[in-house]
Structures are given as C-alpha cells and as structure tokens.
Amino acid sequence: MAAPNEYARSTLKLQERKDLAVFGLIGIAAIIFIFLTISYQIVFMLYAIASIFIFCTYFMLWNEKEGEEHFADTGKYPHITVLIPSFNTRHTIFECIRTCKGSVYPGKLDILVIDDGSTDGSYELLQKVEGIELHRQVKNGGKAAALNYGIEKAKGEIVACVDSDTYLAKNTLKQAVKHFAEGENVASVVVFICVNNPRNLLQRIQELEYWVSFGFFFKTIATVNGLYVTPGPTALYRKDILQKLGGYDEKNLCEDLEIALRLQKHGYRISACHQTIVKTEVPDNLKQLYKQRLRWYRGGAANIIRYSELFFNKKYGDLGFFVLPTMLGSGLVAALFMAWTILFTAKNALSWLLPFTYDFSAGMTLTAISVGNGFFMLNSGWILWVFAICIWGYFLVKSFEMVGEHFQLKHVLPLLCLLWIYPLFLGFVFMVSYAYELFGVKYTW
Amino acid sequence: MANVYMKAFFLTAAIVLLAFFFINQLDLMRATDLQRGIDSMLFDSESERLVYAYTQLMGNDTQAVCSYASSTAKARATRAYELSEKIRYFEQSNVVNADYERIKEQYYLANAALYVNVQTAAKYCGTGPYTTILFFYKTRQDCPECQAQGAVLDSVVKGNSNVRVFAFPIDTDYEFVNMLARGHNATSAPSIVVNEGNVLSGLHSEDEIRAILPSVTAQRGK
Numbered sequence: 123m124a125a126p127n128e129y130a131r132s133t134l135k136l137q138e139r140k141d142l143a144v145f146g147l148i149g150i151a152a153i154i155f156i157f158l159t160i161s162y163q164i165v166f167m168l169y170a171i172a173s174i175f176i177f178c179t180y181f182m183l184w185n186e187k188e189g190e191e192h193f194a195d196t197g198k199y200p201h202i203t204v205l206i207p208s209f210n211t212r213h214t215i216f217e218c219i220r221t222c223k224g225s226v227y228p229g230k231l232d233i234l235v236i237d238d239g240s241t242d243g244s245y246e247l248l249q250k251v252e253g254i255e256l257h258r259q260v261k262n263g264g265k266a267a268a269l270n271y272g273i274e275k276a277k278g279e280i281v282a283c284v285d286s287d288t289y290l291a292k293n294t295l296k297q298a299v300k301h302f303a304e305g306e307n308v309a310s311v312v313v314f315i316c317v318n319n320p321r322n323l324l325q326r327i328q329e330l331e332y333w334v335s336f337g338f339f340f341k342t343i344a345t346v347n348g349l350y351v352t353p354g355p356t357a358l359y360r361k362d363i364l365q366k367l368g369g370y371d372e373k374n375l376c377e378d379l380e381i382a383l384r385l386q387k388h389g390y391r392i393s394a395c396h397q398t399i400v401k402t403e404v405p406d407n408l409k410q411l412y413k414q415r416l417r418w419y420r421g422g423a424a425n426i427i428r429y430s431e432l433f434f435n436k437k438y439g440d441l442g443f444f445v446l447p448t449m450l451g452s453g454l455v456a457a458l459f460m461a462w463t464i465l466f467t468a469k470n471a472l473s474w475l476l477p478f479t480y481d482f483s484a485g486m487t488l489t490a491i492s493v494g495n496g497f498f499m500l501n502s503g504w505i506l507w508v509f510a511i512c513i514w515g516y517f518l519v520k521s522f523e524m525v526g527e528h529f530q531l532k533h534v535l536p537l538l539c540l541l542w543i544y545p546l547f548l549g550f551v552f553m554v555s556y557a558y559e560l561f562g563v564k565y566t567w
Numbered sequence: 568m569a570n571v572y573m574k575a576f577f578l579t580a581a582i583v584l585l586a587f588f589f590i591n592q593l594d595l596m597r598a599t600d601l602q603r604g605i606d607s608m609l610f611d612s613e614s615e616r617l618v619y620a621y622t623q624l625m626g627n628d629t630q631a632v633c634s635y636a637s638s639t640a641k642a643r644a645t646r647a648y649e650l651s652e653k654i655r656y657f658e659q660s661n662v663v664n665a666d667y668e669r670i671k672e673q674y675y676l677a678n679a680a681l682y683v684n685v686q687t688a689a690k691y692c693g694t695g696p697y698t699t700i701l702f703f704y705k706t707r708q709d710c711p712e713c714q715a716q717g718a719v720l721d722s723v724v725k726g727n728s729n730v731r732v733f734a735f736p737i738d739t740d741y742e743f744v745n746m747l748a749r750g751h752n753a754t755s756a757p758s759i760v761v762n763e764g765n766v767l768s769g770l771h772s773e774d775e776i777r778a779i780l781p782s783v784t785a786q787r788g789k
Contacts, residue, residue: 163662174582179575186571444572498597498656502590502663509586 149556152458162466163503169455170506176448177513184342184520196303199229202295202358203278206235206286207268212244214287214403216251221289223253227296234276236268265354266370266377273361273369281361287403288355289318294398298358301393309363309390310352310382312340316525318401324411326536327544328404330518337396337521344394348445352385352392354378355402363390376421383429386441396524412551419453419555426450453552460549511541587662594663598670601657604650605673611643612680619687633692640685640696644731647678672741679743682733686763698727698780701760702734703753712770716757719773723780730780 204222208215215235222233233254237245239262248256257275259268269283280302282295294313301311315336317329336353343349352359357378364370367384374380382392405411426433426446433450435442518537522529615636622632654674658667682699689695702720704713720732735744737756747753751760758768761779 163659167662171579171583175575175579178578178582179572182571182574182578498600498653498660500593501660502593505589505593506583506586509582513582 149454149458149461162462163501165459165462166501167503167506169459170503170510172451172455173510174506174513176452177510177517179444180339180342181513181516183345184338184517186345196300198303199227199296199299200280200302201230201278202227202232202280202282202299203272203276203361204231204233204282204284204295205269205272205276206233206284207238207265207272208235208240208244208248208286209238209262209265209268210240210242210244211286212240212242212247215244215248218284218286218289219251219254221291222284224292225290225295226292227299229299230278231295232277234272236272236275238262238265238268264372266372266374269377270369270372273364276361279361280358281364282356282358283354284400285355285402287318288315289401290356291398291400294356294400295358297398298395301395302358302360304393305391307389307391308393309360309385310392311358312344312349312352312392312394313356313358314340314394314396314399314524315353315355316399316401317404320404322406323536323539324408325404325406326532327539328411330533330536330540331544332404333521333525333527334514334517337524338517340394341396341524343440343445344392346440346445347386347391348439348441349392349394350382350386350441350446350449351376351379352382356400374421374425375417376425379418379421380425380428383425383432386438387429387432389437399525408547415548415551416555416558419552420558422453423555453548456545456549457552457556460546460553463546590662594661597653597657597661598666601650601653601670602666602673604646604653605670605677608643608647608650608677609673609680611639612677612684615639615684616680616687619684619691623691629692633688636684636688636692637696640688641731643681644685644697647681650674650677675735675739675741675744678733679735679747682747685731689762695762698730698762700730700732700762700776701747701751701753702732703737703748703756703758704734705738705756706736710756713757716759716770719771719776720759722773723776726777727780 206215206218206222219233219235225231235248235251235254235256237248237256237258239259245256245258248254255275257271259271272283273281280299282298284290298311298313302308315332317325317332320326320329340349354377363385364381367381367388370377371380371384385392405414432438432442433446519529618632618635622629651674654671657670658664661667682701685695685697685699700720700723702716704710704717717734720734724730724732735741735747737744737748737753737758748758751758751763751766753760753766753768755768757770758766759771759776760766761776764779767779
C-alpha cells in the first residue's frame with residue numbers, strides 16, 4: 123500500500139526567515155571555534171556528560187511522578203467533534219474514519235472531515251461515506267487552514283484533531299477526555315502515538331523512536347507541564363480555548379508545535395494520556411523522512427525564535443528551564459557534532475592523501491602493521507557513552523512496558539540503528555535545516 | 568523541582584566519577600602494555616650488546632653471534648614499528664595521557680638502542696642485517712618537507728624489504744637523539760643518513776634515495 127506519509131501537503135509558499143541566518147552564522151562560528159581549539163575527544167566527552175545529566179534528570183522526574191496517573195471516572199463525557207483534514211489521502215482516510223466511528227465513547231461524538239481541495243478523487247469517495255459530516259475547501263489552503271475551518275464548524279465542546287493517516291483505538295477518546303477533568307486550564311490532551319504496522323527497517327527504527335519519545339519522554343515531561351508540542355496525528359483541545367487564541371497558525375510549518383507553545387505561553391496546561399495508543403503512518407523511505415524532519419526542524423527553529431521568551435523564564439518553570447533548552451540544545455549539539463565529525467573526517471582524509479601521520483611513524487607505515495590488540499583503538503571516552511546509553515536503555519525498557527511489548531530479536535537491528543546511525547542522520551538534517559535558514563531557502567511542504 | 572535537578576546533578580557526578588574509574592583502568596592497561604613492549608625491546612638490545620661485548624672480550628668465534636643477530640634483527644625492527652603504531656593509538660584513545668611523554672621518550676630511547684645495535688652488528692660482522700635509514704624530522708614546527716620526506720621513505724621501504732627506517736624528532740630534548748643528530752652533522756630537518764654514510768639534508772625524491780641505496784650497501788661490503 124503506497125500510503126502517503128502524514129497529511130499530504132499543499133504547495134503553500136511561506137515567507138523567508140532571514141533572521142534565522144544569524145543563528146546559522148553563530149552555529150558555523152561555533153563549529154570553527156570548536157574545531158580549532160578543542161580536541162575531538164573532549165567534545166565527545168562533554169557531549170556524553172551533558173547527555174548523562176539530561177538523562178539523569180528524566181530518570182529522577184520519572185521516578186518522582188511515576189504512578190500518579192490515575193483518574194476516577196467522573197461520568198462526564200463532553201461532546202467531541204473529531205476533525206479530520208484531508209488532502210489527497212484516499213489510501214488512508216477510510217481506515218481512519220472507520221476507527222473513529224468504532225470509538226467507544228459514552229458521550230456525544232461526531233466526525234467532521236474537511237477536504238482541502240483534493241484532486242485524487244478522494245472527495246467523491248468520501249461523499250459516499252455515511253456517518254460523517256463532509257466539508258470541502260475548493261482551494262487548497264493547507265492543513266492548519268482546514269483545521270481552523272473545522273473548528274468553526276465543530277459542534278463539540280472538545281475537538282479531536284486527527285490526521286487522516288492515523289488510526290484511533292476504541293478507547294482513545296474516552297480515556298483522553300478524562301484528562302480534561304484535571305482542571306479548567308487543561309487546554310489540550312495528547313495521546314501515545316505509535317507507528318502503524320512497520321514494514322521496513324526505517325519504520326521499525328521510527329517505531330522505537332516513537333515509543334521512547336511519545337511514550338517515556340512525553341509522559342515524563344507532561345508531569346511538569348513541559349509538553350511543547352501537541353502532535354499532529356492526534357490531539358484533543360477545548361474548542362473555546364482554541365478559538366480564544368485564534369486557532370491554528372496557517373502560515374506555520376509546524377502548526378502543532380506552534381499551537382502548543384502558544385497554549386503554554388498563555389498559561390494553559392497540556393496533559394498526556396498514556397492509557398491508549400493511536401497508530402500513525404510514518405515515512406517508509408529516507409527521502410520522505412528527510413523531508414518530514416527538515417520541516418519539523420525548520421518549523422521548530424522558527425517557532426523557538428518566535429517563543430524565545432519562554433526560555434529561562436520563571437513563569438514557565440520546567441518547560442522554560444529544562445525541557446525547551448535541552449530540546450534545542452540536543453538538536454544543536456547533534457548538528458554541531460555532525461558538522462564536526464564531517465570536518466574531522468575530511469581532515470583525516472586529507473591527511474591520508476597528503477600523508478601526515480609523521481609524528482611517530484615517519485617512514486614506518488610500510489607493512490600496514492596491525493596493532494593486534496583492538497583495545498588500543500577503543501577510545502576511553504566511549505566509556506561515558508556506555509553509561510549514557512545504559513540510562514537511555516532504562517527509558518527504553520519503560521517505554522516497552524508502556525506499549526506492552528516484550529523485547530524481541532527483531533528489535534535488535536532497529537535499536538542499533540536508532541543508537542548509531544539515526545542520530546547522525548538527524549544531526550545531518552538539523553544541520554541542513556540551519557543551512558537552509560542561512561541561505562534563505564524558501565519554505566515548501 | 569529544583570530538588571530534582573540537584574539530585575540529577577549529584578547522580579551525574581557519581582556516574583561520571585565511576586566512568587572515570589573505568590577510563591583510568593583502560594588507559595592504564597594500555598600504558599602498561601606499551602611499557603612492557605618497550606621494556607622488552609630495551610632488554611633485547613641490552614642482552615645483545617652484552618653478547619657482543621663478551622664475544623669481543625673473549626675473542627671468540629663471531630660466526631654464531633652474527634647469524635643470531637641477523638636472524639632476530641628484522642623481527643625486532645618490526646616490533647619497533649608495531650610499538651610506534653600503538654603509541655599513536657594510545658595518544659588518540661587515552662583520556663588520561665599523563666604517561667604519554669615518558670612512554671614516547673622511552674620508545675625513542677629503545678629505538679635508538681636498536682639502531683646502535685644494528686650498526687654495531689654491521690661493524691662487527693662486516694655486514695648489517697638490513698640497510699638502515701636514519702630520518703630526522705621536526706614535530707613542533709610546521710615542517711611540510713618532513714611530511715613529504717616521510718611519505719617518500721614509506722614508499723622506498725615498501726619497494727625494498729631490506730630497508731628499515733629509524734625516525735627521530737630533532738626538536739626535542741632527548742639527549743641521545745641530539746647525540747645521534749650531532750654525530751651525523753644533521754642540523755636541519757628533514758635529513759636522512761643511509762647506512763651511517765653522509766647526511767643528506769632537505770627533501771630528496773624516491774629516485775635519488777633509491778640511487779644511493781645499493782651503492783652504499785656495496786661500499787659497506789668492502
């Protein structure tokens with residue numbers, strides 16, 4: 123099945139953000155500075171120590187708050203309107219609608235599909251589907267615009283925004299809606315998003331990534347109201363709050379990130395529900411994944427600058443002091459490290475071309491001597507990483523518990539890729555996203 | 568919440584300390600391994616020196632001693648190369664590099680001892696186990712000619728298994744290296760000395776070096 127990955131995007135052009143170029147320049151200056159002054163080993167170790175600290179913090183947060191997520195059935199089930207924006211999604215939307223209709227929800231529930239000017243014939247097919255309310259935007263305006271339209275039309279007190287390639291579980295709405303009872307200021311509830319039916323290695327890697335990110339990390343940061351994104355695949359909102367804040371930003375690359383930061387800025391809470399799992403389609407090839415992540419990172423960068431006031435602001439507590447800085451920091455460091463590795467490798471390759479190894483072995487590389495003991499090549503700095511990975515392994519175990527999976531042989535290869543190759547890939551995309559900002563490459567979806 | 572960060576900080580400190588314990592152990596293992604290799608090289612040179620001294624003293628038959636020397640000399644030169652490679656990795660891999668300078672100095676000393684023994688054998692037995700090239704280079708200052716000369720020597724050695732290079736930095740404080748350099752009037756880098764012959768300063772091409780290799784070897788045969 124050639125499922126389109128996530129919401130098929132329009133060709134909406136957005137304005138450039140040249141101001142981000144400054145950050146790109148700072149990044150490049152930093153790379154050059156690090157490259158010239160600090161040894162690879164030291165960078166490597168500092169990176170490891172910072173990671174250990176961040177992981178330890180998550181470990182502490184998890185253990186302090188574990189087991190607090192219990193909600194009594196209040197018997198209150200507000201009217202929910204499920205909003206499904208659709209643009210050329212004939213391969214997935216019918217399954218999506220089927221799972222929405224299959225929801226077991228004691229309160230009132232209706233499903234509103236907003237066709238965003240599809241050209242693949244999905245609108246005509248949707249017209250035949252019973253039990254949904256179908257609207258059509260003649261001109262393709264993008265996902266956020268379609269959702270905004272849906273919010274205006276929605277009759278429910280709660281709107282559940284569901285991507286057309288995402289499949290709800292029977293209990294998703296019932297479980298998630300309970301979290302609104304935590305308080306009037308809970309504006310949004312996010313759910314545990316997993317990969318639907320992974321078919322190849324790349325999707326299996328993402329499956330593990332989603333388990334850890336949307337599982338362990340989301341649950342942990344939700345305990346300190348640190349959620350900075352209400353993921354596009356599925357998130358529930360109080361409609362009146364969304365309307366009060368003006369709905370989704372239609373000119374944003376990551377409208378789900380932007381709306382979450384806007385809710386946080388206005389002092390609302392975002393809660394996370396992990397008693398239910400929704401499944402979403404993810405990119406099945408590198409090119410799609412690259413495009414998706416490039417959009418996330420570019421959108422992320424733009425939104426971080428837009429909401430920079432949240433950083434290190436007492437008002438926003440752990441979100442401002444820990445969650446956002448570490449999120450940004452880890453991306454930046456990954457990109458820097460990637461750039462640094464490229465430079466380092468290039469330098470070594472260059473030295474190999476113009477033989478440079480002549481501190482010791484001047485005239486001595488004759489017989490390609492094997493050092494015999496491999497341990498001479500094992501950088502001691504790796505030991506720090508072993509510890510960091512062990513703590514991360516604990517997160518992985520907890521994530522497996524949350525999904526109710528057991529670790530099997532089939533998880534070994536994706537796990538190794540997730541640890542070794544995937545971060546390099548993400549670091550690379552992060553770097554490219556900055557380069558794009560730097561050279562003012564136009565935003566396209 | 569600040570409490571959590573404090574706890575995380577202390578946990579991190581504990582983990583990093585523990586990690587450094589293991590790092591130190593690994594680094595020590597490498598240093599010990601190298602030290603053992605250098606010790607064994609020095610021991611071999613010392614025992615061979617004793618054998619020569621004793622044979623000379625007693626005026627015994629030199630045949631047995633010389634065949635022993637030539638049979639072990641190449642293997643020892645190869646071990647010296649191995650050690651130099653290990654030291655290179657040692658510098659890159661170790662976090663705690665306190666021993667690096669000492670090990671490096673001892674390595675040069677052991678290598679110099681090997682060189683002196685080979686020359687002794689050449690004098691004593693009439694012919695050395697292989698052709699030697701002394702190579703003086705600079706590490707502290709940028710010396711692109713040294714790098715180029717090193718590459719040329721590499722390629723010379725690759726094409727001739729009967730040649731061994733002994734490389735020493737002349738911009739260090741190692742007395743025995745300075746003595747070697749002074750003894751050959753090698754004042755600049757790069758300089759090479761083939762089989763204790765005349766010093767060749769500056770960069771020399773592979774062909775130039777190859778050209779003097781056999782003739783020098785032949786002269787020595789006299």
